Amino acid sequence: MLRRHFAPLRWCCLLLLASLAAGCAATRTTTAGRVGVDREQTMLVSSNEVNRAAAKAYQETLREAQGKNLLNRDAQQLARVRQIAARLIPATAAFRSDAPAWRWEVNVIRSRELNAWCMPGGKIVVYSGLIEQLQLSDDELAAVMAHEVAHALREHGREKAGQAAGVNTAAAIGGALIGAYFGIDSGLGRTVLGTVGDLAFMRPNSREMEQEADRVGIELAARAGYDPEAAIRLWEKMGRTVGGRPPEWLSTHPANETRIADLRVYAERVRPLQEAAGRTP
Template structure:
C-alpha cells in the first residue's frame, strides 16, 4: 500500500472511531458500529453452525438453553433475541457473539457440573459482548495494521468484504483466519461483569470459584482451551472471591423471585 493511501486510510479510521468506556469504566476505542458488529457476529455464527457438529442431545440442549435464557433475561437490551447452540465436541469451551449468539461445547458440561457453574461461563462470555470486547479487538487490529487489508469493509456502505479476517478478529471462537484472543484486562473485566449477570439471574456466584477450580484441573497444567489467554488460575480465583460481597446481594434479591431451575442428569 502506498504511503499516501495508507495515511488517508488510517486518518479515515481515526475519524470514524468512538472513544467509549467499558462497563467497569475502562477506556475503549471502537471503530465499528453496532450494526457492523452484529453482522460480523451473525456471519461467524452461521459459518460455525455449518462447519461444527450440532448436538442432537435434547436434554443437554434444553439445559443449556434454560441457563442461557435466565442470563439473557437480565441484560439491559431485551429487544435482542438470542440464538443458542450446543456443539458436539470434547472442547471445554463456550463463546458469545454480537448479534445475539451463544455457542457451548458439550465438553464444557463435564467440567461445569451444575447450573451455577455453567452460568459462570455463559455470563462471562455474554459479558464480552456486553462490554464490546469484540469491537475493541477488531478496532485494535485495524489501528495496529493487522487488519488493514479488510479496512474497506469497515468504511464501505455495501456489505462486508474479507469477512473471514473480520470474524477471526473478533476473537470469540471463530476458527478461520487469524485468531485475536481477548487480552487479560478484558478477561478480568468479563469475569466481574459476568459474575454480576449470573447473580442477577439467580445463579449462585460462589460457584464461580468452584468452576474455575475445576477448569484449572481440566487438561493438566495447560488447562482447557477456554483458559489459554485468561489470567492465572490463582489470580482469577482471588478476584472472584474478592467480588463475592459485592454480588451476593444481587443473588439474594434474585432468589426472592420464582426462577426456573435448570437441571440435567450428570453427563457421562
C-alpha cells in the same frame, strides 16, 4: 545508539495509533453495575459491521456442525443450556437496556472441546465437552455462559478488531520506516514491531477484557439467581484440568490464581443481588 535511532520511529508509531484512536470517540458500552466496570472504549469499527460478520460466522458454524450431525444432539442438554440462558438474558438489562431485545440464539455442539462463546448480538454456543468433562452444575454452567455474554455486552470483539487493525497498520508503516532507515527488509521490521505490539498492547488488553468479563459475568449470574461463588469453583476445576499454561504475561487470559483471587472479592460484592433474586445456595 540504537535507542536514539529508534526514538523517532517509536514516536511515529505512537502518533499513528493516536491518530487512529482520535478518529473515533470513546464510548461506554455498558453501565458500571455493582462491580464497577466503567472503562471507556475506543471503537475503530462499527457495531453493524461486526454484528453482520458475527451473524454470518455463527450460521456457518451451525451449518458445519449440523452437516457433521454434531448440532444439538442431546435434547436434555440443549434444554438445560437454553433454560439457563433464559434466566441470564433478562438480567442483561442491568448493563445494557437494549440487550434483552437482541436476537439471541443458543445452541450446543457435540465436541470434547472445553469451550463456550457468545458472539456479538447474543449468538451463544456451548460445547458438550465443557459440560460433561467438568461435570458442571447449573450454577457453574451459568458462570461460564454469563462470562461469555459479558464479552458480548462489553463488545470486546468489536474493540479487539479495531485494536488489531491499529497495531497492524502501525507495524506495516513502522516496518517500512525501519527498512528505509537501516537498509533492511521492511518485512523484518514489520514482524518485529507486530510482535512487540502484540506483547505490549494486545495481550494486556486481552487480559483486561477477560477480567471485565469475569466481573460483569459474576454480577449477571447473581442477578439471574445463580451462586456467584460457582465461578470460583469453575476456575478451580479448569485449573485441575488444563495444564501447561504459558506465563501470565505471555497469555491472553489471566492466570487461574489471579482470576480466582479477583472472583472471590466480587462474589462477595454481588451476593446481595443473588439473595434479592430469591435464590440462595
